[in-house]
Amino acid sequence: SQTIHQWPATLVQPVGSPLSLECTVEGTSNPNLYWYRQAAGRGLQLLFYSVGIGQISSEVPQNLSASRPQDRQFILSSKKLLLSDSGFYLCAWSPTGVGQPQHFGDGTRLSIL
Amino acid sequence: QKEVEQDPGPLSVPEGAIVSLNCTYSNSAFQYFMWYRQYSRKGPELLMYTYSSGNKEDGRFTAQVDKSSKYISLFIRDSQPSDSATYLCAMSEGDTGRRALTFGSGTRLQVQP
Numbered sequence: 001s002q003t004i005h006q007w008p009a010t011l012v013q014p015v016g017s018p019l020s021l022e023c024t025v026e027g028t029s030n031p032n033l034y035w036y037r038q039a040a041g042r043g044l045q046l047l048f049y050s051v052g053i054g055q056i057s058s059e060v061p062q063n064l065s066a067s068r069p070q071d072r073q074f075i076l077s078s079k080k081l082l083l084s085d086s087g088f089y090l091c092a093w094s095p096t097g098v099g100q101p102q103h104f105g106d107g108t109r110l111s112i113l
Numbered sequence: 114q115k116e117v118e119q120d121p122g123p124l125s126v127p128e129g130a131i132v133s134l135n136c137t138y139s140n141s142a143f144q145y146f147m148w149y150r151q152y153s154r155k156g157p158e159l160l161m162y163t164y165s166s167g168n169k170e171d172g173r174f175t176a177q178v179d180k181s182s183k184y185i186s187l188f189i190r191d192s193q194p195s196d197s198a199t200y201l202c203a204m205s206e207g208d209t210g211r212r213a214l215t216f217g218s219g220t221r222l223q224v225q226p
Contacts, residue, residue, distance in 0.1 A: 006156075034213065043117075043201065043216035044157075059213065090156050098207055099145040099164060102214055104156035 002027035006091045006105030014113055019064075019078040021108050023091030026072065031093040033074040034102060035066055038088045050074060051096070086112045116140050119202055119217030128226050132189040136202035136217045139183065143204040143215070146178050148187045151199045151219065160200075161187060192224045 006023045013019060025031050032051050036044040046059045048066035056066050063082050067075045074091060088109050092102040119136045126132055134148075145164055149157035161176040163169045169176045175188040185204075189196055199221045203214040 043119075043218040044214075046213035049213060092156075099205060101145075101147050101159050101162045102203075103159060104149075106156045107154070109154065 002093070002103070004091060004093055004103060004105040006108060008108060009106065010109045010111075012111045012113060013081050015083055016080050019076070019081055019085070019110070021076040021089055021091075021110075023074045023076075023105055024072055025093045028072070028093070028095065030071060030096060032096060032100075033068060034092040034094075035064075035074065035076050036090040036092065036104075038090060038107075044090065048076070081112050083112050086110055114139060115218075116215050117202065117204065117217045120220055121218055123221040123223050125223045125225060126192055128192060128194060128224055130192050130224075132192050132196070132222060132224075134187040134189075134200050134202075134220050134222070136185050136204075137183055138185075138204060138215075140204075140206070140215070141180075141183065142206045143180075144207060145205040146176070146185050147203040147205075147214065148174075148176055149201040149203060150196075151201060153198075157201055192222075194224050194226045197222055197224050 003026045034049045035047040038044050050056050050068045064078050090107045091105045094100040094102045117138045148161040150160050151157040163176050166178045166180045173190045177186040199219040201219045202217040
């Protein structure tokens with residue numbers, strides 16, 4: 001069966017520091033991968049998605065970037081964190097194909113001080 | 114107007130009650146409809162996945178889609194305290210690999226023992 005791992009679960013970082021969040025998927029090949037941010041009491045906002053190695057699409061302009069160095073690895077990064085980057089970050093995957101549902105990891109709660 | 118509207122709740126019901134959760138949407142191109150359950154500090158977990166209009170049942174859960182009214186519902190029978198969570202509806206036009214799911218903001222459900 002397929003599993004998705006996301007770490008760390010919680011992270012506290014100072015303003016201006018760099019960020020690297022990692023997500024890996026097991027049990028499938030060539031998944032579509034996604035990074036979302038979820039604000040309290042609000043829905044999920046898609047940040048990036050990827051349909052293959054090195055292929056990244058950005059949904060919203062921001063202080064973050066994403067990379068996919070391997071088929072089942074997705075990384076969310078920032079060079080200098082802002083206070084507004086605080087939030088709950090979720091990685092998800094879906095099989096390729098029309099209308100496939102997405103499956104989420106357990107998220108990283110990021111606090112910027 | 115948001116593409117997907119969902120009452121944030123909280124919705125409080127006694128154990129054993131039938132729960133009805135709903136979403137309305139404005140985009141007539143949505144074809145795939147999903148319900149996710151999210152416990153506090155966890156990622157969303159896929160509960161139900163349907164295509165186009167109709168009903169789908171899985172144990173205590175029933176999903177209904179009425180595309181003519183742009184309205185979807187999730188029914189939970191014999192609700193349990195363990196059902197207490199936030200329920201998110203999500204929908205897609207088609208290939209979720211290239212177009213993200215559009216989420217409602219979630220309804221918080223509390224089942225009182």
